Amino acid sequence: MYTLQECQRLIRQDIIRMTSAAKSGHPGGSLSAVEILALLYFEIMHIDPTRPKMEDRDKFVLSKGHAAPVLYATLARRGYFDPAELTTLRRLGSRLQGHPDMHSLPGIEIGTGSLGQGISAAVGMALAQKLDSSQRYTYVLTGDGELNEGIVWEAVMAAVHNKLNNLIIFIDENGLQIDGATCDVMNLGDLVKKFEAFGCNTILIEDGHDYERLRSAIASAKTVKDKPSALVCKTVKGKGVSFMENNPAWHGKAPNVEETKQALGELEAYQNG
Amino acid sequence: MGEMRKMYGRALVELGEENENIVVLDADLSASTKTSMFCAAHGNRFFNAGIAEQNMMGMAAGLAASGKVVFVSTFAVFGTGRAYEITRNLVCGNNLNVKIVCTHAGVSVGEDGATHQSVEDIAIMRAIPNMKVFVAADAAEAYEMVKMAAKIQGPCYVRLTRSTSEDVYNDKADFSLQTSQVLAEGSDISIFACGLMVSRALQAAKELKKENIHAEVINLSQIKPIDKETILKSVKKTNCALACEEHSVIGGMGSALAEVFSRHYPVKMDFLGIEDRFGTSGKASELLEYFSLTTEEIVKRAHRLLER
Numbered sequence A: 001m002y003t004l005q006e007c008q009r010l011i012r013q014d015i016i017r018m019t020s021a022a023k024s025g026h027p028g029g030s031l032s033a034v035e036i037l038a039l040l041y042f043e044i045m046h047i048d049p050t051r052p053k054m055e056d057r058d059k060f061v062l063s064k065g066h067a068a069p070v071l072y073a074t075l076a077r078r079g080y081f082d083p084a085e086l087t088t089l090r091r092l093g094s095r096l097q098g099h100p101d102m103h104s105l106p107g108i109e110i111g112t113g114s115l116g117q118g119i120s121a122a123v124g125m126a127l128a129q130k131l132d133s134s135q136r137y138t139y140v141l142t143g144d145g146e147l148n149e150g151i152v153w154e155a156v157m158a159a160v161h162n163k164l165n166n167l168i169i170f171i172d173e174n175g176l177q178i179d180g181a182t183c184d185v186m187n188l189g190d191l192v193k194k195f196e197a198f199g200c201n202t203i204l205i206e207d208g209h210d211y212e213r214l215r216s217a218i219a220s221a222k223t224v225k226d227k228p229s230a231l232v233c234k235t236v237k238g239k240g241v242s243f244m245e246n247n248p249a250w251h252g253k254a255p256n257v258e259e260t261k262q263a264l265g266e267l268e269a270y271q272n273g
Numbered sequence B: 001m002g003e004m005r006k007m008y009g010r011a012l013v014e015l016g017e018e019n020e021n022i023v024v025l026d027a028d029l030s031a032s033t034k035t036s037m038f039c040a041a042h043g044n045r046f047f048n049a050g051i052a053e054q055n056m057m058g059m060a061a062g063l064a065a066s067g068k069v070v071f072v073s074t075f076a077v078f079g080t081g082r083a084y085e086i087t088r089n090l091v092c093g094n095n096l097n098v099k100i101v102c103t104h105a106g107v108s109v110g111e112d113g114a115t116h117q118s119v120e121d122i123a124i125m126r127a128i129p130n131m132k133v134f135v136a137a138d139a140a141e142a143y144e145m146v147k148m149a150a151k152i153q154g155p156c157y158v159r160l161t162r163s164t165s166e167d168v169y170n171d172k173a174d175f176s177l178q179t180s181q182v183l184a185e186g187s188d189i190s191i192f193a194c195g196l197m198v199s200r201a202l203q204a205a206k207e208l209k210k211e212n213i214h215a216e217v218i219n220l221s222q223i224k225p226i227d228k229e230t231i232l233k234s235v236k237k238t239n240c241a242l243a244c245e246e247h248s249v250i251g252g253m254g255s256a257l258a259e260v261f262s263r264h265y266p267v268k269m270d271f272l273g274i275e276d277r278f279g280t281s282g283k284a285s286e287l288l289e290y291f292s293l294t295t296e297e298i299v300k301r302a303h304r305l306l307e308r
């Protein structure tokens, strides 16, 4: 197993290599979620890459399905499949579809890509865990732009109503969506207050790239007995690659040969936290 | 080669100049749909709904009920799918002046894959009372279609693609609300096509001509209301119909044709389209090939149909 520091570097470099090879895809929102996925898959979740369908496992849903590269890289590095397959991303016939497909790749709990739907499905999974008297958790990651969708709030309402303390929602608050900054496109206001008002155990994580803060927030979420948790993570879109950071242009654009070289070089030296 | 989306943007900008009542909404995809061009020119009449297609459609209905002519845009899968029931009840139920212009229809979306490739939008839009459905064959036609959409009363759906399209019309298309265009005359087989398949159908007709088979090619850009007169006149001549569309064979243009033929003049018919399955990731050109949406396949199907 890699150290978490190694994980973030490998996954970040994979994201760059994959999108570069595909000449399309979403590097920005993949890079902002690296630490969240690395921590979950390499430390927190009860999973077995050799038995992806193992009963009574923890589940992860990538509700912001366009960030498929970060999920694929994490799964590959964790041992679900050969990392050599990563560069087939988005090719005709590849198991690495533009948006995750649960029937093609091991480790994908459900297909996503249409924003807002993954969190709703995660509520269903958490409910099923309760029905099955499981002690396991369902983790879900949403984008901040994604929170524009009404279904997200319908899902949160249902999670609170059903007292799903086994549901932990990560919000990748990188401040950007496609048409610009979230505050300019559709202002979300104070997310902590919003999730609190909906009845979630809400924790603000000032630096969503800091493993220690993420770790302690998850631990504290797990002490709650009667409601779901919302972890509002302040992140940087494009984190780790200077020219991608905080730049909405890198939402859905792949780096060219030169940019790839520079990005990989920067990431070689990049240390998180 | 032209880009339907850019012509859409240009038409919108002009419409905005001509008519103060034109309002445009988008759902965080304005750079892709090109409504960003309208935003740049008439920013005060552009509203970004964020990633909230249902609310966008509801706002459009309210604006239209207040006398505005509203264009709403996003990718076809979200504009027709996510917002469906609001389109049905608010927009069409009240017969409001909302023009749903969606880009990124069909498998030619490419690498984004199945979730983003709408192959059933014609079917679901066509099924709603009061809704008109248009599919652009190229950039020039997209431009005319958008201009027409602004003129007509009530809701309509305009289907555009992401990828560049072969030019069908030289520089100006004359899109008419009533009449489907016969692009090539022939007496042996009627080939009906819409969208990216129109240029392929024309190419197929050329290939068939070499074998002395005279195909009539009709651009069925008005799927609803359908031009019964033109399509019946054609099949009465040829007695066989081949429908070609970048859409599911269930409920799309082919189905619309079959509904007319089976009632008024049954003919032997075949459907070239997507066979009840989802799309997948790949390059647009590869996917059109993968799903057999090609000139060669049209030629092959024409032969088979004629032999039947």
Ligand SMILES: Cc1ncc(C[n+]2csc(CCOP(=O)(O)OP(=O)(O)O)c2C)c(N)n1
Residues within 6 Å of the ligand: A028, A029, A030, A032, A064, A066, A113, A114, A115, A116, A142, A143, A144, A145, A146, A147, A172, A174, A176, A177, A178, A237, A251, B027, B028, B029, B051, B078, B082
């Ligand atoms: C229902 C729906 N509408 C639109 C899109 C197109 N789309 C893909 S990503 C995106 C922006 C997402 O922003 P955010 O959730 O903030 O993601 P991040 O910044 O983490 O990449 C949009 C509009 C989509 N995938 N689904």
Ligand SMILES: [Mg+2]
Residues within 6 Å of the ligand: A143, A144, A145, A172, A173, A174, A175, A176, A177
């Ligand atoms: Mg964001």
